[in-house]
Amino acid sequence: MAKLYYKYGNGKSADLCETAYNYEEANAYLNDKDKRHVLVINAYDDKEIMSKYMAGDNKNPILTRKVDIKLSSINSLFDEVYLRMLNGIKIAAILVDNSQYLSVQHAEDLFFIVNLLDIPVIAYGDRTLRGDVYSAGAMRLMELSNTIEEIDEEYLKKRKKAKGAKLEFYYGAMNSSKTAKLLYKADELEKAGFNVFLMKPFSDRDPSMITSRIGMQAKADLVINNNTKLYGEGEYLLRNHINYILVDEAQFLTERQIDELRQIVRDYDIPVRCYGLKVDFLSNHFTGSGRLLETADSLVKLRTICPCGEGAIFNARINSNGEYQKSGSQVVIDNGGNYISICPKCFIENVMDEKVPKIYRKVR
């Protein structure tokens, strides 16, 4: 199955130009009718993509790549690509630059292109607009993507080493053993001599305990409700020589609380690792996970499997008859049988079926 990648970090345009070149080089010995084309899009202004290549000796020429689809001159991105396919054009991949400027509709079109037409898409972009401002297109892509990754790792590693502590988000669908991994990590850190501080949002079922599905347990040092001021804990953390913070179910924190965790990392140099769900049963982010996707220093995906065998990234909600739910409130606590972790293809079939582009349903 093709995958949807969201790539952020330094050197995006250079990476795009090189990737396009590599795909095209693979065509060198093929007849015209067998050539597999790369389609490049610049979501900012439809103009040619240009990059000063930063790596190495800095003497490399500027990399450029013409665009193949101009968003300002088409109606539906899905229809545009699908019609090209129906006309016999083979498409190897779609590469998008400045993806933070995409509309939600275009982002969803890319998701359907990957999962219905089996074309890989690499969307390059920032996770927010300039100045940390929410980008609806970037968020929709991060919600729907198989993988979110940094490019230019070497540069970032160097920067992070200098910076010290960081805010990390370990995200996954249900059944990706998030809480068990948190408890293992706490144990490992404590054995290595760290003073670990455990936080979790309040929940009726299990007010102060952090409990994994396989029965591991630990008491939370702080139970968070919507009014808890996390930055205010800073003095306490210092007095008690806390040097690592782990947060369970971080998707339920408020945006302000995530920002306060970033401040704790920055001002007190204490690493914070958050564990949580990326999206709800309709594929939309929670308040805490959304802010973490935008601002965490690193994002780490925890894997789990769909019943069909593909990697699961969504959590579908089912009722007692096993029927998929397409509406309802965002938070309904799992009673052990009302959620199922599924892959994009199964999610489209069972939950997002009404959003499948009309042209695709008609032709099929």
Ligand SMILES: [Zn+2]
């Ligand atoms: Zn599946």
